[in-house]
Amino acid sequence: MAEYEALVNGLQIAIKLGARCLDVRGDSQLIINQVIKESNCHDLKMEAYYTMVRSLEDKFDGLKLNHIARKFNEATDELAKMASAWTPVPPNVFAKDLHKPSINYISTAEAGPPVGPIAGPEAPSIAETSATEPEAMAIDAKPPMGDQGMDWQVSFLDRLVRGELPANRTEARWLVR
Numbered sequence: 001m002a003e004y005e006a007l008v009n010g011l012q013i014a015i016k017l018g019a020r021c022l023d024v025r026g027d028s029q030l031i032i033n034q035v036i037k038e039s040n041c042h043d044l045k046m047e048a049y050y051t052m053v054r055s056l057e058d059k060f061d062g063l064k065l066n067h068i069a070r071k072f073n074e075a076t077d078e079l080a081k082m083a084s085a086w087t088p089v090p091p092n093v094f095a096k097d098l099h100k101p102s103i104n105y106i107s108t109a110e111a112g113p114p115v116g117p118i119a120g121p122e123a124p125s126i127a128e129t130s131a132t133e134p135e136a137m138a139i140d141a142k143p144p145m146g147d148q149g150m151d152w153q154v155s156f157l158d159r160l161v162r163g164e165l166p167a168n169r170t171e172a173r174w175l176v177r
Helices: 002-016 029-035 044-057 074-084 154-162 169-176
Strands: 021-026 062-067
């Protein structure tokens, strides 16, 4: 799903920039094969992403997808290293923080097929789609306390939720890593 999110958001950025022809290179063979119809989607979420990519494809005069082996995808590897180190985004790189999935997905079988691209106010919100499935990367603001005092997750949550680091420099460096 992360690979599809990258593809969908990359296509949306290209559309906003006015690109008419695009050569997409990705290291996820599954995603590339699904989009070029060499492989089927067996998961309803993947089908919803596939449908969204198909709807964005119509915005281009030419859209070509090519698989590149991960070991040869040096640009992506470099971007992933920058992201994991929390370094500033270079000026020639487009970045977008995603806080929720690009698709609406209804997980119950009786709800019918998945909803593709978000289409106006009539589309259900992510909160309405599934009561049993939590949103990706959901973080509880108040972590549970263990039997032995402070929960080990508290320092991580302070960093993620409030942007706070421990006063001890060594502990702060360890936590960031």
